[in-house]
Amino acid sequence: MAQAPARAASVVRLFDAHCHLQDPRVLAVAPSLIRAATAAGVARFAVNGTSEKDWHLVKQMAEEYPWVPERSPDWMDSLRRFFAETPEAAVGEIGLDKGSHGKTIDFGEQVEVFQQQLELAKELNKPVSVHCVRAFGDLLEILKRTGPFPAGVLLHSYLGSAEMVSSLENLGCYFSLSGFLTGMKSTKAKKMLKSVMKYVASLLEISEIELAEVTYKNATKLFSYHGSKVHNEVEAV
Structure with missing residues (x-):
C-alpha cells in the first residue's frame, strides 16, 4: 500500500485500487506518476506484487510514499515470512x-x-486483490468453498456477469472497473461510466459526489486492515 503525498483539498477523492508501480517499465518514473495522479485527485494507491521477485519492490514502494507463472519450491514459506516481516501488506x-x-x-x-493463497489470506485476516480472466464461474465456486472473507476480496477489472454480483458480495467481495469493461475509446468509456455512476447514485438516492465519497470509503475500508498504513492513519485521526 502506497500513500500519495499531501495535496490540496479536492471535492472527489480517488483510490487506485490496483496498480503496479514497481513494474521495471515504470519504476524509474513512478515518483512523477504519483505526483501527476495526486494532482488529478488520487489519494491512495494499492500496489500489487506479481511474484516473489518483486515483493521487496512493493515493500519499498510503500515505505517511500505481469504475469509470472513461475514459483520456487518453498514459495508458501517465503510468502509467510514476507507477511511476518511486512504486516502492512495485503495479499495479491x-x-x-x-x-x-x-x-x-x-x-x-x-x-x-x-x-x-486464499486460505492463507483468510488465516491472516488480510484483504485480497484478485485477477480473473474468463474464469468467473470457477472463481465463484472456489470463493464459496473457501469463504466468506471478512477482510474483503477486491475483484479488479471485474468482467463477470451481473447475476454473480450478489453472490460475490455476500462472500465479502468488492468490485473495481476498468477500460476493459467497455472496449471503447477513452472518451466513450468515460461517458458510459459516468452514466453508470448517475444510475447508481439515483438508486441510492444520493448525489454523484456523495457516491464518489462512498466508493472512496469502501476502498479505504478494504485496505484498512490492522497493520496497514491506512489503518494507522485512521487510528491516528
Whole structure:
C-alpha cells in the first residue's frame, strides 16, 4: 500500500485500487506518476506484487510514499515470512486466468495455488486483490468453498456477469472497473461510466459526489486492515 503525498483539498477523492508501480517499465518514473495522479485527485494507491521477485519492490514502494507463472519450491514459506516481516501488506494479486496467457499454465495448478493463497489470506485476516480472466464461474465456486472473507476480496477489472454480483458480495467481495469493461475509446468509456455512476447514485438516492465519497470509503475500508498504513492513519485521526 502506497500513500500519495499531501495535496490540496479536492471535492472527489480517488483510490487506485490496483496498480503496479514497481513494474521495471515504470519504476524509474513512478515518483512523477504519483505526483501527476495526486494532482488529478488520487489519494491512495494499492500496489500489487506479481511474484516473489518483486515483493521487496512493493515493500519499498510503500515505505517511500505481469504475469509470472513461475514459483520456487518453498514459495508458501517465503510468502509467510514476507507477511511476518511486512504486516502492512495485503495479499495479491492472485487469481485465475483462462485467457491467452493463462492457457499456457495448467488450470488445475492455478486452482491449487489460488486456493492455498486464499486460505492463507483468510488465516491472516488480510484483504485480497484478485485477477480473473474468463474464469468467473470457477472463481465463484472456489470463493464459496473457501469463504466468506471478512477482510474483503477486491475483484479488479471485474468482467463477470451481473447475476454473480450478489453472490460475490455476500462472500465479502468488492468490485473495481476498468477500460476493459467497455472496449471503447477513452472518451466513450468515460461517458458510459459516468452514466453508470448517475444510475447508481439515483438508486441510492444520493448525489454523484456523495457516491464518489462512498466508493472512496469502501476502498479505504478494504485496505484498512490492522497493520496497514491506512489503518494507522485512521487510528491516528
